[in-house]
Amino acid sequence: MEKIMISEMPKHVGEEVRIGAWLANKRSSGKIAFLQLRDGSGFVQGVVVKADVPEDVFAAAKAIHQETSMYVTGTVVEDERSAFGYELQVSGIEVIGESDNYPITPKEHGTEFLMDHRHLWLRSKKQHAIMKVRNEIIRATYEFFNGRGFTKIDPPILTGSSPEGTSELFHTKYFDEDAYLSQSGQLYMEAAAMALGKVFSFGPTFRAEKSKTRRHLIEFWMIEPEMAFTEHAESLEVQEQYVEHIVGSVLNNCKLELGILGRDLSKLEQVKAPFPRITYDEAIEFLHKEGFDDIQWGDDFGAPHETAIAEHYDKPVFIVNYPTAIKPFYMQPHPDRDDVVLCADLIAPEGYGEIIGGSERIHDFELMKQRIEEHHLDPEAYAWYLELSKQGPVPHSGFGLGLERTVAWISGAEHVRESIPFPRLLNRLYP
Structure with a gap:
């Protein structure tokens, strides 16, 4: 048998x-x-x-x-x-x-109880379905990039500096040096792109950000492609093709799981490229018309702002050209304006917020050196990165997609904590 x-x-x-x-x-x-x-x-x-x-x-x-x-x-x-x-x-x-007094019964349980028993909660039908959706997104990610000539590169998890230039880092000691858990592999991926043309990474990242929203995790996984000889507009096309591909793959291969989750398939079926694009300026104007008087030009968007914008569309929407002052040092300036950069955030529908952040990267040596100084970054720590702008620099672009937010959106999960097997949250390191 x-x-x-x-x-x-x-x-x-x-x-x-x-x-x-x-x-x-x-x-x-x-x-x-x-x-x-x-x-x-x-x-x-x-x-x-x-x-x-x-x-x-x-x-x-x-x-x-x-x-x-x-x-x-x-x-x-x-x-x-x-x-x-x-x-x-x-x-x-x-x-x-035998199983004796299994703690998670078919009755309703509180969230904290279920999180304390996450090692067992994973066995439930809904959590099993979300993990299957997650796995399909991962499979489709490799399929997409491998099929388009990208090379998988693994950047280090322990780093000596911050790609984003923020203080929201987990500090540790690397023998007698200071080190940090990586919040992004991007800078290393730019170096890899100069060697291999088109590359992508897929690994864990860490943010010491004290956020308790349904969109935030302390430890999460990022897919970070970087492309040499690629300008911002070309990168946007890759991003929307990638998102269309993973959504289509889940629709084709996870019908049973989406049914278990009660997902509205019609919303996912509308996720077809091209995606609508609005400028940051237009987004501010739209929000003012919608009654969001708290947001002013130069402010970053919060969850309510992103949700309001997303509800105006039936598919993901790009917000492009954010103010230079609220974006990282490495982003390429807009050719016609010195107050905004060539960047975009991709906002998912249905209130799931930003799932992709990307930009064209600066490749001019003097400008990059100036930006590093303006952001008060340690020149020695970034010396290797600065050298990329000196040794055969080319226009290049890249982006990062947060896996857990994307899983939550596609599966319809209420909270991002359900989109990763063992979530690390502000007040949770167990189990």
């Missing part, structure tokens, strides 16, 4: 198979027991009919507790009533490991 995964059942209709599974839930109606089984690849209902199985098998089905592990044998049959489309007519049960 072949041992298979639940996800492989469609290939084995009418066959007797064996699966390793945990009991997610169960119910019975006297002579029939319905077992909700999961094995990591999916969920399936196992039906145990008292008249069709030995007495000890039915007794085991009635006695097992939630999250007990077992080997289950049975015949795969089609079931149109199931979202999965199949069920297992159980003929045998072999208990592997």
